[in-house]
Amino acid sequence: MTEFYAGLDVSDKTTHICAVDTDGKVAWRGVCVTDPEIIATQLNARCPDLVRVVLETGTLSSFLYHGLLERGLPVVCICARHAKGVLSVQVNKSDVHDAEGLAQMARTGWFKAVHMKDSQTHLDRARLKMREQMVRAHNTMVNQMRGLLKLFGLRLGGSTTPGMRNKRLDFLFRQKPELRDIFAPMITSLTAFEAQIKAISATIKRRAQSDAGEKGSESFTARRKGVRVIYRPCSPLPSSITKAAPEIASQARLLMTGFAA
Incomplete structure (x- = not known):
């Protein structure tokens, strides 16, 4: 044939x-x-x-x-x-x-094959990218709100949580009642964003906790840019790397195995 x-x-x-x-x-x-x-x-x-x-x-x-x-x-x-x-x-x-x-x-056969990630990997990546986009949009809206309030001499201050922000806004709107209806759509959108970010963060956390790599006895967590990252030791590195750059080798031994908000 x-x-x-x-x-x-x-x-x-x-x-x-x-x-x-x-x-x-x-x-x-x-x-x-x-x-x-x-x-x-x-x-x-x-x-x-x-x-x-x-x-x-x-x-x-x-x-x-x-x-x-x-x-x-x-x-x-x-x-x-x-x-x-x-x-x-x-x-x-x-x-x-x-x-x-x-x-x-x-x-x-004159080619270099590329490793293709499985479907679950792409699903996890899609979740992370979706959360990243929502957090970015949320932060942009908050910064816009701060800038608009300053036009009227109002300062949102260091309100870092939704509850603190809503209390501060209620106080500011008592000084400028005409702004309440103007900012209402943005406040509603922020609330919706925060609910969705919380939901997808919980999903990502459950996915990370179900990863078998997280169950290693020597695994530990660290925080980076507001995201909890779970590390565990990987296989030994070649002696040429450990001798040439010990500080780099110590970092390379850490293998990222999951994310959680």
């Missing part, structure tokens, strides 16, 4: 596919919607004896990689920067020729 190697040139809406045989001859070209189910169906129908499928790193690479892997395809994700150096030597640079170039790289 003839063995085939496929390359996928991925874009936001469509993906160009090219399959070559062991001699490097193009066996099939096609284009389809960027969806792992459709891509897997096309490849299984056209190239039943696939040895390797190659795609570049990008915004959709994780989605396609795990989707194709779940459907039994031997998919490999390669570094886009390395692939660019190979594909740039082509006379005619296009999506069709890029797909063929990736297929040839899959055939020759």
Whole structure:
């Protein structure tokens, strides 16, 4: 049976596919919607004896990689920067020729595979990024409120908690009652942000506590930029590192295993 190697040139809406045989001859070209189910169906129908499928790193690479892997395809994700150096030597640079170039790289094995994080890792990262964005938006709104109040000679002061802030605002609005209705939408939005930040922080904390790495007897916690970070010792470092830079080695032994608000 003839063995085939496929390359996928991925874009936001469509993906160009090219399959070559062991001699490097193009066996099939096609284009389809960027969806792992459709891509897997096309490849299984056209190239039943696939040895390797190659795609570049990008915004959709994780989605396609795990989707194709779940459907039994031997998919490999390669570094886009390395692939660019190979594909740039082509006379005619296009999506069709890029797909063929990736297929040839899959055939020759001249590429560097990239480790793809699992779906749970991306879920944890999404939670952390969501919390980061909400905290940033919350802080921006608080600073805007402080600046607007100063226009009227009012100072919010060192109110660091929602309860202290609301008491201070109530006191300030008694001096300027006409401001209460003006600031009401911002105060309501801040309250909603704080409730959501508290909820997602609790979720992140539970996720961190469920991590098996946190159960190590030598683990400890530290605070950095308002976030509690849980560390535990990792495997021994090479002697060349520990002898050359002991202070760096002592920090490198710490492995971050979880976050909690």
